[in-house]
Amino acid sequence: MLLRVEDLHKRYGKEEVLKGVSFSLDKGETKVIIGPSGTGKSTLLRCINRLTEPDRGRIWLEDVEITSPKVNINRIRAQIGFVFQDFNLFTHLTALDNVRLGLIRVKRMSKKEATARAMEELARVGLADKANAYPAELSGGQQQRVSIARALAMEPKLILFDEPTSALDPELIGEVLAVMEDLAQSGMTMLVVTHEMGFARTVADEIIFMEKGVIVEQGPPEQLFRNPKHPRTAEFLRRITDLYGGER
Amino acid sequence: MNLVFSWDWLPRLSQGLLLTLELTALSMALGAVLGLVLAVLRVYGRGPLYPAYLLASGYVHLFRGTPLLVQLMTIYFGLPTVGVRFSPFVAGILALTLNTAAYQAEYFRGAIQSVRAGQMQAALALGLSRLQAIRYVVLPQALRLVIPPWSNELIYMVKGSAVVYLIGVAELMGQAKTIAARTFRNFEVYIVVALFYLALIFVLTLLLRWAERRTHVPGLGMPGRV
Numbered sequence: 001m002l003l004r005v006e007d008l009h010k011r012y013g014k015e016e017v018l019k020g021v022s023f024s025l026d027k028g029e030t031k032v033i034i035g036p037s038g039t040g041k042s043t044l045l046r047c048i049n050r051l052t053e054p055d056r057g058r059i060w061l062e063d064v065e066i067t068s069p070k071v072n073i074n075r076i077r078a079q080i081g082f083v084f085q086d087f088n089l090f091t092h093l094t095a096l097d098n099v100r101l102g103l104i105r106v107k108r109m110s111k112k113e114a115t116a117r118a119m120e121e122l123a124r125v126g127l128a129d130k131a132n133a134y135p136a137e138l139s140g141g142q143q144q145r146v147s148i149a150r151a152l153a154m155e156p157k158l159i160l161f162d163e164p165t166s167a168l169d170p171e172l173i174g175e176v177l178a179v180m181e182d183l184a185q186s187g188m189t190m191l192v193v194t195h196e197m198g199f200a201r202t203v204a205d206e207i208i209f210m211e212k213g214v215i216v217e218q219g220p221p222e223q224l225f226r227n228p229k230h231p232r233t234a235e236f237l238r239r240i241t242d243l244y245g246g247e248r
Numbered sequence: 249m250n251l252v253f254s255w256d257w258l259p260r261l262s263q264g265l266l267l268t269l270e271l272t273a274l275s276m277a278l279g280a281v282l283g284l285v286l287a288v289l290r291v292y293g294r295g296p297l298y299p300a301y302l303l304a305s306g307y308v309h310l311f312r313g314t315p316l317l318v319q320l321m322t323i324y325f326g327l328p329t330v331g332v333r334f335s336p337f338v339a340g341i342l343a344l345t346l347n348t349a350a351y352q353a354e355y356f357r358g359a360i361q362s363v364r365a366g367q368m369q370a371a372l373a374l375g376l377s378r379l380q381a382i383r384y385v386v387l388p389q390a391l392r393l394v395i396p397p398w399s400n401e402l403i404y405m406v407k408g409s410a411v412v413y414l415i416g417v418a419e420l421m422g423q424a425k426t427i428a429a430r431t432f433r434n435f436e437v438y439i440v441v442a443l444f445y446l447a448l449i450f451v452l453t454l455l456l457r458w459a460e461r462r463t464h465v466p467g468l469g470m471p472g473r474v
Contacts, residue, residue: 051369
């Protein structure tokens with residue numbers, strides 16, 4: 001087991017965003033978390049690399065307890081990639097420098113090594129020719145691909161995707177999903193929050209349906225989409241199909 | 249009216265100009281270092297750093313809330329009472345530095361806070377420590393954004409440094425006073441001195457605008473001048 005989350009709780013003021021979430025992720029597995037907005041999906045991802053501190057519950061990455069106060073969280077984060085909804089590329093750095101920064105400052109690679117490694121990852125997401133472009137000079141889809149390359153370059157054990165296509169124009173979503181699909185097939189372990197049901201259906205090994213801070217149901221995509229056990233799941237799937245026009 | 253200018257004033261005024269430049273450069277540079285530390289503490293001073301946050305905030309309020317002149321007099325005439333004595337030049341540098349640091353801290357703080365929160369998040373997510381994230385991600389952006397307000401402070405300090413003539417530092421204003429007292433050509437001398445300040449500030453403004461263009465990256469600051 002690569003990742004284990006046990007009884008995670010998080011409260012913002014009066015609102016309890018996570019009310020005891022438990023699940024696990026095996027090496028090489030892709031799990032997709034779906035559910036209505038404001039049900040704690042993003043909070044859950046951010047608790048996993050402790051960008052948000054959970055109130056209660058424990059998380060293990062392999063046999064290291066991430067939630068232990070003794071753990072060096074920077075070293076844990078270097079092993080967990082994070083892809084943000086709004087990319088968050090470093091504005092003042094070129095695509096190449098965005099990918100190189102972690103290699104040089106966290107992994108302590110030489111500049112030459114880091115450059116080679118970064119160029120490899122930029123090529124992998126199809127953007128080797130944009131290495132010297134600043135984020136503002138790239139389309140949203142390209143920016144998100146650079147941010148995926150930035151995460152990949154660190155050779156993470158796991159990548160968390162927080163609605164990676166939600167900020168994109170519809171015509172740019174495909175290029176990002178294609179990169180993610182390649183990644184899943186190459187054996188990367190991924191935990192993806194998304195509203196892209198087509199992607200969820202074809203790429204996920206398992207779907208987790210979350211609502212109001214709890215996991216309502218989880219299972220393989222075929223079963224969850226065809227025969228949801230829980231009426232809430234069925235209701236959500238019906239609504240989102242209306243909204244997004246079904247499979248993409 | 250009969251205006252009389254003299255080339256004889258030039259050596260003194262040039263010396264004064266040089267000293268003004270020295271005072272401004274030194275206090276701006278030292279003030280930038282101190283101001284940057286204060287700003288970082290004011291923005292990130294939480295948890296165990298909270299006392300440092302309070303100290304930094306107190307400092308900024310104290311030095312922005314009192315006149316530069318009072319600060320200068322306290323340092324030069326007040327501190328000897330408790331046995332701390334500085335030369336006029338050192339007292340001048342000290343007062344100007346402590347004063348500008350408080351203002352620069354506020355400019356830096358504004359710039360740091362205008363860097364989007366996602367930048368810090370992304371840096372931490374990569375495994376950078378908070379200090380590394382500040383150093384390699386937040387500050388490079390904040391320092392670019394701070395150039396325009398910082399230019400204002402620099403211009404203010406070129407002129408503000410004139411107060412140190414009161415403790416006997418012979419910078420531009422001090423030299424002008426001396427010449428005026430000897431020649432009784434008050435009007436002419438001060439016109440020339442005004443032109444000296446004007447020229448100095450003009451050159452500095454050009455320099456900073458050049459720096460702003462040099463360090464510009466697309467998507468960061470300078471709206472409308474991409």
